[in-house]
Amino acid sequence: MRGAFIVFEGIDGVGKTTQLFTLFHELRGRSRKVVLTREPGGTPVGEAIRRVLLDAENQEMTPETEALLYAAARAQFVSKVVRPTLERGEVVLSDRFVDSSLAYQGYGRGLDLEKLAQVNMLATGGLRPDLTILLDMPVVTALGRLEVGRRDRLELEDTDFYDRVRRGYRRLASADPGRYLVLDADREVEVLAAAVMERVEVVLGLV
Numbered sequence: 001m002r003g004a005f006i007v008f009e010g011i012d013g014v015g016k017t018t019q020l021f022t023l024f025h026e027l028r029g030r031s032r033k034v035v036l037t038r039e040p041g042g043t044p045v046g047e048a049i050r051r052v053l054l055d056a057e058n059q060e061m062t063p064e065t066e067a068l069l070y071a072a073a074r075a076q077f078v079s080k081v082v083r084p085t086l087e088r089g090e091v092v093l094s095d096r097f098v099d100s101s102l103a104y105q106g107y108g109r110g111l112d113l114e115k116l117a118q119v120n121m122l123a124t125g126g127l128r129p130d131l132t133i134l135l136d137m138p139v140v141t142a143l144g145r146l147e148v149g150r151r152d153r154l155e156l157e158d159t160d161f162y163d164r165v166r167r168g169y170r171r172l173a174s175a176d177p178g179r180y181l182v183l184d185a186d187r188e189v190e191v192l193a194a195a196v197m198e199r200v201e202v203v204l205g206l207v
């Protein structure tokens with residue numbers, strides 16, 4: 001059986017984690033070996049970088065520093081987690097990947113998309129997901145689901161920032177529809193999970 005790389009994307013608060021866990025358990029129930037992971041993180045080095053990135057105290061971080069730190073965590077993640085898992089024929093399920101950088105640092109912060117793509121090419125060696133599931137939802141609804149007192153550095157951004165990020169995601173998906181499943185995430189968890197599974201079955205050759 002061949003491995004597959006499946007990524008969930010979307011702005012904060014859309015319910016990615018719930019869907020990731022549901023899919024993880026569903027695939028495990030069908031005897032597929034699955035590695036569930038997240039970005040930034042997934043490795044000890046990546047988790048250390050994650051703490052720096054999300055620390056609400058680090059308000060002075062420049063967009064360039066931010067983009068390079070996400071890319072650094074990603075380089076570690078690809079070589080230590082994603083490639084070895086795919087080579088074993090297993091499935092990698094990841095909470096975020098390169099599109100998060102294009103959407104947040106590119107569309108959100110306004111960094112040059114071409115340069116971001118180049119930095120990320122260095123980090124990934126050109127590895128792309130087999131499927132990206134974009135959970136889409138109005139910004140006010142998504143942000144309303146986050147706990148106010150416990151927001152990390154990115155989650156403290158305003159609605160305009162998240163509007164740009166959301167639009168960025170939708171643009172990325174519409175430029176390459178074959179590799180994306182875009183779902184209206186403002187629906188019941190079970191309904192969404194069924195839509196996710198339907199497409200994943202096709203990607204994994206389970207139907």
Ligand code: TMP
Nearest residue numbers: 012039040070096097100101104154155
């Ligand atoms: P999360 O694990 O709660 O999704 O937190 C990760 C945060 O980092 C989230 O706000 C999105 C942001 N992020 C970027 O800005 N760029 C990236 O490349 C990645 C992977 C995440």
